[in-house]
Amino acid sequence: MKQLEELVIAGFGGQGVLSLGMTLAYAGMIDGKEISWMPSYGPEMRGGTANCITILSDTRISSPIISTFDSAIILNQPSMDKFAERVKPGGLLLYESGNIFKPSTRTDIQLMGIPATTEAVRLKNNKTMNMIMLGAYLQLRPVVKIESVMQALAEVLPEKYHHLLDLNRQALELGAISVEFQRELIQT
């Protein structure tokens, strides 16, 4: 596993952008990593675009604010337009294909669209979209253990929502399966 993962997650407010990053950061802490989670804040959080930079590292993190990324999880078109060029060559750009009609055409990065919104409908809860994306991301970049993500969710979610833990696990698994399905599609 590599020592440093610099990730940006971006989309509309309400899509679960910040909580996706926070869950990953929390799992990173459980795995004993250095972490930093930097949200965009202010008027953007009230329905506009939202993004957060999440960094996981085996050593002390210098800048929590960075301009290029190892990976990007993109949930809407404006964020695709803004961040696609800022993924480092050889990096990963994972996007929610139902919300994005014009993905990047870069050939020097790994691009993959996941129909997470459609998949979330299968789970009968469209709020699981972000966890499906997280599951897909971790299938491609196993920077933290899935069990650590589950532990993080158990610690972050108040008791009264613990009945949703199993749904979240299903969402993570569905994300991982979606990646394998996309890979097969690409090969054929």
Next chain:
Amino acid sequence: MNVTKLMKGNEALAEAAIRAGCDAYFGYPITPQSEVLEYLAREMPRHNRIVLQAESEVASINMVYGAAGAGFRAMTSSSSPGFSLMQEGISYLAGAELPCLLVNVNRAGPGLGTIQPGQGDYFQATKGGGHGDYRLIVLAPASVQEMADHVFLGFDLADQYRNPVVILSDGAIGQMMEKVTFKPYQKPTADKSWATTGKPASRKRNAISSLFIQPERMEQHNLKLTEKFNRIRESEIRFEEVNTNDADYLLVAYGLSARIAQKAMDLARAKGLRVGLLRPITLFPFPEKRLRELATQVQGMLTVELNSGQMVEDVRLAVEGRVPVAHYGRMGGMIFTPEEIERQLETFFEKAYAN
């Protein structure tokens, strides 16, 4: 027992306040520091401490005056426009030598400005935004961990010197999440026999005032304060150095800027440019001596600040013209990238080695 949590800077600061034995918090909400008030309003009553949302920042700071005068560990927090409103009260606190902790989660200004991070309040914090001849001890956290640690340090320094202490943070450090390890709960032990707690027959009357109407007495008080500020200059300078041993060029930055500058330094070093970083942790007292020493070693210094050039003046005063000192800044809530700073460094090295 020490506990490690994932928290926002503002929340870590609030939790640390409880653990450091803060008795009373007075504040008024303002972005980007409202989490401090929110967290304390939720948690302080469980510890039988006081939290009061005042009608304004002017009221908060004067409530701090009252609580500190009665011998309690008192604090307030705000962000730039709110902190400006407190300046008269801060001058009175300094004049009356009242220990307290004041937090400014700096946003971009002037005026109402914007809620994004800034470092435009450096002058206000270090040179005194209020009237009269006073100094505040100013701490500049650069991580969520330091947001917590500086609360303990700040309260202790305030008690030790009977002086207000400011934590000058910024919107990004306040809003970002990192790991933070908390020290155990602490019971303050400072002697507060000067406090106005009701006069028993056994001692003389205690009085707290910043009024010295006779010039002779006022000057004596000024001299006493000056002597105290000099003692603080002697004993309380704190800073961090990275890669200064072999540095040809020095970055100087505090708070969030220091974190970004450190990444810029790494980028420059990867290209073979010998760059070091000095990060002041106390902005008053300022690490003047160390900068003066480094001025005999490096060929130049660059301060990196989220303002139009404030700390750069203190760096220039410190090096006394020995080396050129430049400034690079972004403002208005815009933040420089590590690459942006690295380009500034390259420009310097190109010039330096052109001939």
